[in-house]
Amino acid sequence: MYAFTQLKEKPALQERLSMTYPFIEIYLDPLNDYRITWFYPHELKEEIKDLLNKYFGKKNYIEEAEVKDFFSFIKEAAAFTEITIRAEVEDKIKKHGSMKF
Numbered sequence: 699m700y701a702f703t704q705l706k707e708k709p710a711l712q713e714r715l716s717m718t719y720p721f722i723e724i725y726l727d728p729l730n731d732y733r734i735t736w737f738y739p740h741e742l743k744e745e746i747k748d749l750l751n752k753y754f755g756k757k758n759y760i761e762e763a764e765v766k767d768f769f770s771f772i773k774e775a776a777a778f779t780e781i782t783i784r785a786e787v788e789d790k791i792k793k794h795g796s797m798k799f
Contacts, residue, residue: 722746724775724783726790727759734768734787735759746781749774765794 719739727735736750736758753771754760760768768791775781 721782722750722778722780724781724787726784726786730759732790733759733762734765734790743780746778749778765791 719737722736722738722742724734724736726732736754742750749771753764753768768787772783772788772791775783
């Protein structure tokens with residue numbers, strides 16, 4: 699709350715902050731039937747774009763039928779520190795039986 703108040707009271711402070719989203723987020727989207735979804739509002743590195751296209755195609759989410767094959771994405775994404783996969787995504791994959799730790 700303190701940080702929010704400071705940013706509101708001091709617009710110059712907010713202007714100095716980076717407006718770049720810090721990572722590519724893989725999460726369950728509550729506004730899209732909890733489908734596995736990715737989000738990143740900026741230009742992607744080519745190799746990350748290729749990886750996302752391989753698993754998501756032209757969409758930013760996968761269909762339920764594709765969840766069972768998504769563990770391969772998690773293994774490949776581990777090579778990129780820029781990709782953050784939320785725990786609930788791994789839980790969903792486990793429930794579909796395709797992920798073994």
